Amino acid sequence: MSKSGAFDLASGVGGKIEKKQVQSAVDQYEKYHVYFGGDEETRKTNYSDMVNKYYDLATSFYEFGWGESFHFAPRWKGESLRESIKRHEHFLALQLGLKSGMKVLDVGCGIGGPLREIARFSSTSITGLNNNDYQISRAIELSRVAGLSEPCNFVKADFMNMPLPDNTFDAIYAIEATCHAPDALGCYKEIYRVLKPGQCFAAYEWCVTDHFDPQNESHQKTKAEIELGNGLPDIRSTSQCIDALKLAGFEVIWEKDLAIDSPVSWYLPLDTTRFSITSFRLTTFGRAVTRTMVKALEFLKLAPAGSDRVSSFLEKAAEGLVEGGRKEIFTPMFFFLARKPVSDS
Numbered sequence: 001m002s003k004s005g006a007f008d009l010a011s012g013v014g015g016k017i018e019k020k021q022v023q024s025a026v027d028q029y030e031k032y033h034v035y036f037g038g039d040e041e042t043r044k045t046n047y048s049d050m051v052n053k054y055y056d057l058a059t060s061f062y063e064f065g066w067g068e069s070f071h072f073a074p075r076w077k078g079e080s081l082r083e084s085i086k087r088h089e090h091f092l093a094l095q096l097g098l099k100s101g102m103k104v105l106d107v108g109c110g111i112g113g114p115l116r117e118i119a120r121f122s123s124t125s126i127t128g129l130n131n132n133d134y135q136i137s138r139a140i141e142l143s144r145v146a147g148l149s150e151p152c153n154f155v156k157a158d159f160m161n162m163p164l165p166d167n168t169f170d171a172i173y174a175i176e177a178t179c180h181a182p183d184a185l186g187c188y189k190e191i192y193r194v195l196k197p198g199q200c201f202a203a204y205e206w207c208v209t210d211h212f213d214p215q216n217e218s219h220q221k222t223k224a225e226i227e228l229g230n231g232l233p234d235i236r237s238t239s240q241c242i243d244a245l246k247l248a249g250f251e252v253i254w255e256k257d258l259a260i261d262s263p264v265s266w267y268l269p270l271d272t273t274r275f276s277i278t279s280f281r282l283t284t285f286g287r288a289v290t291r292t293m294v295k296a297l298e299f300l301k302l303a304p305a306g307s308d309r310v311s312s313f314l315e316k317a318a319e320g321l322v323e324g325g326r327k328e329i330f331t332p333m334f335f336f337l338a339r340k341p342v343s344d345s
């Protein structure tokens with residue numbers, strides 16, 4: 001069943017972490033980040049612990065605010081947020097030429113919102129791979145309720161080391177997930193290994209753009225906010241992603257930052273200057289209401305201690321994302337389509 005009520009949010013905070021351990025998990029998570037004295041090297045070495053803590057703590061907030069698909073989308077005027085999210089998923093399916101009978105892998109599948117939509121849209125069988133136990137349990141339950149247990153299945157595993165045979169899939173995609181990898185090359189090599197020769201991998205990557213200046217303090221502050229609020233070890237540039245794809249052995253067919261031509265900015269749902277009834281929970285006012293509600297539920301012991309701190313670092317994420325989008329130094333939709341050559345020679 002969909003878990004989008006206030007009590008679902010409260011009871012889900014912490015995911016598979018024991019409720020009395022949530023506060024200390026928040027402490028440990030925060031300490032990984034620059035804001036709390038952490039550094040990139042420690043985040044990279046401990047990426048599995050850092051990312052899993054993040055998703056245990058944040059998933060019920062995501063489900064409450066975004067629904068079942070945890071990603072942004074370029075948007076046309078007059079299009080709702082939900083419509084744009086689905087269209088962004090359909091775009092990937094079309095780029096990969098998905099057709100009935102194909103075996104597809106979704107790398108970092110969240111709770112399976114995109115996977116269910118793409119399976120319905122393209123009549124394919126899709127395996128969702130995800131390293132977070134809590135999200136996998138939500139993905140299995142939501143797929144069962146949607147009547148999609150047959151074409152959709154899930155594997156709990158790390159995308160840096162997949163327990164899957166070589167040359168298995170007819171297509172692979174990743175939506176705003178491989179940004180969590182401690183090293184893009186290692187992750188793309190694994191994807192290359194499990195993809196059949198001649199077949200394609202498409203992704204939406206989170207990247208800093210060419211406007212990002214590492215010497216600029218305010219750019220670095222925005223980057224650190226995005227890392228803290230989103231469980232990221234680092235944020236790569238678009239060219240680092242393309243170089244890593246090529247080094248892994250892929251031919252890059254085309255790539256583009258889809259944020260550039262989007263008539264409605266992707267960060268608009270989080271922007272302080274905007275109000276929307278249909279995505280009220282994402283607006284500044286909606287987020288303030290959620291924060292007050294979480295505080296009250298924590299006070300009443302209906303939400304675990306530490307819940308309010310989770311909503312606070314998610315608030316930092318929203319601020320960083322809007323800043324990154326406005327300054328055009330960050331994009332969550334650097335798209336690429338890449339092919340594994342038929343022969344390695």
Ligand SMILES: C[S@@+](CC[C@H](N)C(=O)[O-])C[C@H]1O[C@@H](n2cnc3c(N)ncnc32)[C@H](O)[C@@H]1O
Pocket residue numbers: 048051055068069070071107108109110111112113114129130131132135157158159160174175176177178180181
């Ligand atoms: C922002 S969410 C996107 C989820 C999904 N693609 C969507 O759009 O709804 C990123 C996902 O990547 C997964 N992830 C992060 N690091 C991972 C790893 N090392 N191995 C497998 N999955 C990972 C997270 O657990 C989470 O499900």
